[in-house]
């Protein structure tokens with residue numbers, strides 16, 4: 001259906017794919033560990049993968065360690081040149097890769113293409129960065145001394161990515177790591193390994209044409225034990241993990257236990273504040289994209305709407321007019337805006353959260369059904385839900401990775417709305433819609449939003465790659481992607497050089513021997 005066989009051939013996705021790759025080469029296929037991936041869109045089997053063992057992981061790490069020895073010697077702009085070519089290959093394959101992302105993960109085609117565009121954008125960003133891995137120079141307090149800091153390649157970067165952005169998050173990490181002189185080992189989500197196979201196929205020729213050694217860009221497909229091995233491995237100085245707070249706490253604990261670096265990008269419980277000064281026409285588009293886009297499965301998804309009581313009824317009626325008309329269906333179908341959830345387990349969490357929030361006193365206004373019938377063959381299609389709720393409900397405090405939007409009322413000034421927005425454990429993304437400058441600036445001030453991302457008159461999701469991406473509190477504190485997020489991928493060093501014939505001590509200390 002939808003030309004998917006052709007796409008699989010073009011992307012080198014075989015009926016059965018091997019468990020790991022160190023660049024061009026693929027590891028052995030063990031039929032015993034085969035896992036078939038089914039599309040959440042139509043339930044059809046797409047292809048199978050082998051699951052790697054910890055011994056396979058060992059093999060990959062050794063190859064990566066060897067590769068790092070030479071990769072770090074290549075001048076950064078030359079590494080950038082290779083990333084530039086990877087970006088161009090992704091441009092060539094944007095359509096089929098976007099389609100496979102859509103088919104394997106279930107996000108609509110437009111968002112699949114958008115995800116590949118994020119990869120292309122980060123490649124461009126990384127190319128520029130490869131000539132800008134700047135450190136500062138400082139003036140020494142001692143005569144004839146020079147002082148500066150420099151950034152050196154760090155080593156192996158472990159990348160654990162989630163199903164919802166199955167390829168873009170890899171590229172944020174792997175492309176920055178590559179220009180920084182690091183090698184990466186990617187463990188994609190068990191739910192979406194085929195797009196990782198496809199990416200490896202796409203970059204293969206670039207690696208060959210540039211004689212990139214095996215071990216610079218590694219993929220290993222496997223279960224939680226591979227992630228656990230990576231987290232515990234002192235040969236992996238940085239582990240970048242995207243996913244649930246539960247997973248991140250485990251990874252963070254293990255990596256922290258060996259004093260390694262963990263870059264964590266975990267759950268969000270993102271809110272949009274609508275004040276009496278909001279442009280509601282504009283706000284509604286942002287709210288609906290944020291709440292039902294990617295079927296509510298972005299870490300930046302809008303989960304809470306904090307609405308001033310004077311406009312509460314108006315906002316509610318506007319949403320109640322939009323929600324019944326949302327085109328729900330096959331994500332590859334032109335015009336669909338809401339695709340399926342990733343699997344039945346996700347559907348279960350969706351329905352359980354709705355039952356729980358109603359038991360706490362919430363009112364389900366619309367949605368919450370699991371769709372059945374010929375157009376919805378997988379049991380993973382749901383109707384996005386609107387729930388009138390209170391911020392303090394346990395269910396509202398948790399991130400449910402599904403399209404549920406909680407409508408929460410406030411009656412005082414913007415400070416009250418900000419307190420509600422901040423009144424959760426997570427701290428990823430936040431927004432305010434207002435044309436009032438005092439409200440907007442209060443939201444952005446030191447007593448405003450406590451999130452890693454705070455927007456004015458823009459929704460919570462759909463960030464550009466140029467900014468640093470991540471959040472505070474239980475979101476994990478890490479920053480990926482743009483701005484100076486690259487620094488975590490490098491080893492920082494302060495250098496002081498004495499070119500005098502004296503040895504003066506800092507702080508003026510006298511120590512004559």
Ligand code: UN1
Nearest residue numbers: 165298299300461462463
């Ligand atoms: C994620 O959901 O893990 O800002 C990443 C956004 C996207 C990235 C989301 N650019 O919504």
